Amino acid sequence: MATLILLNKPFNVLCQFTDNEGRSTLADFVGQSSVYPAGRLDYDSEGLVLLTDDGQLQHRIASPRQKMPKTYWVQVDGEIDDAALERLEKGVDLKDGPTRPATARHLGEPEIWPRHPPVRYRANVPTSWIELTITEGRNRQVRRMTAAVGFPTLRLIRRAVGDWSIDNLAPGESRSLSIHLPAAAAKTSRGQGRPRAKKRNR
Incomplete structure (x- = not known):
C-alpha cells in the first residue's frame, strides 16, 4: 500500500523540501517524511502537487510514457x-x-x-x-x-x-490517500490500469 498526498501548493513555493536561499518549500506544508513529488510545479505556479512514498507510483504518475x-x-x-x-x-x-x-x-x-x-x-x-x-x-x-x-x-x-484534484483544498492544505497498486503493475516499470484510491482518516 502506498501513500499519496494531494497538496494545493501556494504561489511562490518551491516544489522541493529544502532551499539554501530561504524561500518557502514543501516542508512548510507537508509534515510527513519520506515522501517525494511525483512531477514538478513551478515556483510561480499554484495548485496540485502529488507526493508519494512509493517509487513505482511516483513513476506511474510522472513518467511521460503514461501520458497522464x-x-x-x-x-x-x-x-x-x-x-x-x-x-x-x-x-x-x-x-x-x-x-x-x-x-x-x-x-x-x-x-x-x-x-x-x-x-x-x-x-x-x-x-x-x-x-x-x-x-x-x-x-x-x-x-x-x-x-x-x-x-x-x-x-x-x-x-x-488524472482523477486527483484540488477540490475542497485551500492553498497550503493537503489530504492523504492510500493507494493499492495492482500486483501486476508493481512488477513492471510501466504498469497497466489506474490505481485505486481510498481516503485515509486523519
Whole structure:
C-alpha cells in the first residue's frame, strides 16, 4: 500500500523540501517524511502537487510514457479567442518541438482564492481564463503554449492530475490517500490500469 498526498501548493513555493536561499518549500506544508513529488510545479505556479512514498507510483504518475492528463486553469493577458484555443488543441511549435494535441476551452473566472501578491491589474487591458488539459510536462510548457498563440499567462493553477484534484483544498492544505497498486503493475516499470484510491482518516 502506498501513500499519496494531494497538496494545493501556494504561489511562490518551491516544489522541493529544502532551499539554501530561504524561500518557502514543501516542508512548510507537508509534515510527513519520506515522501517525494511525483512531477514538478513551478515556483510561480499554484495548485496540485502529488507526493508519494512509493517509487513505482511516483513513476506511474510522472513518467511521460503514461501520458497522464494534467488540467490547468490559466488566466491570460487579453480576451483569448476561438482561433487561439484551436491552435492550442492542435499543438503549437515550441523551441523543443511541437506539443501534443490538448483540450482547451473558455472558462469563466473561477471562484478561487486571491493570490498574494495579486496579478498586475491594467484597466485598459482585459484578461480571460481558459481550462487547458495536456498530457506532457515540459518545462514551463503551459506558459510557453499560451505565449505562442499570443496570450501570455498571468496566473497558472494546476487543478487536476488524472482523477486527483484540488477540490475542497485551500492553498497550503493537503489530504492523504492510500493507494493499492495492482500486483501486476508493481512488477513492471510501466504498469497497466489506474490505481485505486481510498481516503485515509486523519
